[in-house]
Amino acid sequence: MKNNTHGLSQAQLDAHWMPFTSNREFKKDPRIIISAQGNYYTDADGRKIFDGLSGLWTCGAGHARPEITEAISKQSATLDYSPAFQYGHTKSFELAYRITELMPDSLNRVFFTGSGSESVETALKIARGYWRKQGLASKTRFIGRAKGYHGVNYGGISVGGLSPNRALFGQGIEACHLSHTMINDNKFIKGLPNEGTYLADELEQLVALHDASTIAAVIVEPLAGSAGVIPPPVGYLKRLREICTKHNILLIFDEVITAFGRMGSNTGAEEFGVIPDLMTVAKQLTNGVIPMGAVIAKQEIYDTYMETGGPEYMLELPHGYTYSAHPIACAAALASLDILAKENLPERVKDIAPYFQNSLHGLKGCSHITDIRNYGLAGGITIEALGAEQGKAEPAKRPYEIAMKMWKKGFYVRYGGDTIQLGMPFTSTLPEIDSLINALGETINEIR
Numbered sequence: 001m002k003n004n005t006h007g008l009s010q011a012q013l014d015a016h017w018m019p020f021t022s023n024r025e026f027k028k029d030p031r032i033i034i035s036a037q038g039n040y041y042t043d044a045d046g047r048k049i050f051d052g053l054s055g056l057w058t059c060g061a062g063h064a065r066p067e068i069t070e071a072i073s074k075q076s077a078t079l080d081y082s083p084a085f086q087y088g089h090t091k092s093f094e095l096a097y098r099i100t101e102l103m104p105d106s107l108n109r110v111f112f113t114g115s116g117s118e119s120v121e122t123a124l125k126i127a128r129g130y131w132r133k134q135g136l137a138s139k140t141r142f143i144g145r146a147k148g149y150h151g152v153n154y155g156g157i158s159v160g161g162l163s164p165n166r167a168l169f170g171q172g173i174e175a176c177h178l179s180h181t182m183i184n185d186n187k188f189i190k191g192l193p194n195e196g197t198y199l200a201d202e203l204e205q206l207v208a209l210h211d212a213s214t215i216a217a218v219i220v221e222p223l224a225g226s227a228g229v230i231p232p233p234v235g236y237l238k239r240l241r242e243i244c245t246k247h248n249i250l251l252i253f254d255e256v257i258t259a260f261g262r263m264g265s266n267t268g269a270e271e272f273g274v275i276p277d278l279m280t281v282a283k284q285l286t287n288g289v290i291p292m293g294a295v296i297a298k299q300e301i302y303d304t305y306m307e308t309g310g311p312e313y314m315l316e317l318p319h320g321y322t323y324s325a326h327p328i329a330c331a332a333a334l335a336s337l338d339i340l341a342k343e344n345l346p347e348r349v350k351d352i353a354p355y356f357q358n359s360l361h362g363l364k365g366c367s368h369i370t371d372i373r374n375y376g377l378a379g380g381i382t383i384e385a386l387g388a389e390q391g392k393a394e395p396a397k398r399p400y401e402i403a404m405k406m407w408k409k410g411f412y413v414r415y416g417g418d419t420i421q422l423g424m425p426f427t428s429t430l431p432e433i434d435s436l437i438n439a440l441g442e443t444i445n446e447i448r
């Protein structure tokens, strides 16, 4: 056993092939987290580290909430597992109903999954099946958006628009892409940009090219998170909605990051005033404590499946996961949604978002920063690629160095591509926002 503070041997470190991680680098100098409480982690050296991304956009209510811990413990002692197919338990119905209360009225049928990626695959399948059940089996194509992130399964990477996540894996499903909205006119804009609404009209061109008879659905994140926080231009989502409705194409909002408080509302749909036909959620649903996702569908979609389901003993949708509506996940989600409601956390996000916005945009002028974006408690900073001037661009190098230096200083922030991403806990205090942003500014100025 190697003598180090985390107590793990090299063989143990090597045994775990870590996800979305530079394994070789990590295993030389591991960043091991031992515990979490409130807005802080404690690492193997006993250092407190501020959680500047709420886990992975998951733990907005802070870590180790006793209400969730108790709910999980009680549930595991009462009903630890219940077969997900053809049998039910009370918590899943309570939770489904509770979720519909947080949705725009017409989104009122909930299908449970185990993650954001599973939610996306489920929504894509529901969309295709819906058209087939209507006798429109040629409507199979999907339209995503450049820089979109919809998880890592084949449907998700096909509609996704982050090239590193696709390049290695070959053929996916039929999908084409709208342009992203991170245009030059929108640099350093606070909140929603006014420019770029016209980019939604590209959907008309794609419909003209492929014909609506081949298109099942458009899928977008209302605010793109993983690409580095790209808020939608004013009116953009509304325009997408109009074009989808006009051409009989379903609109899917991937709200895996934006649902349950991050935008200062229950959902991005509510915040931006546009109602999709299907919505995918996960992450904040259980405050990140237990994996769980869901797809929320308009009743008309559910009804179509029921009406065309054949004899009543037959399955209407041959799809589901062993862990769909897992009882412990349901208990955690109910407790988590209780906390959001009792502590008015979406409103709290709305209240402190302007402070966060001003603080974040105060970084303009630091070295290497070429853009800053924000909405609610989500912030993104673009860092100029190292070596860009010499034509040897390494876009991820500086963000990586910034994130590693921040970790050493006691702050966890995410780096992805050429961006630094912030997703503060909903329970952040104003001094915590200040200390994170100050440390970030100092660190960005330190790197070469």
Ligand SMILES: Cc1ncc(COP(=O)(O)O)c(C=O)c1O
Pocket: 115, 116, 117, 118, 120, 149, 150, 151, 152, 221, 225, 226, 254, 255, 256, 257, 282, 283
């Ligand atoms: C918008 C969006 N969709 C899907 C996913 C995939 O979720 P998961 O990692 O739980 O599969 C993510 C994860 O970040 C996401 O941000």
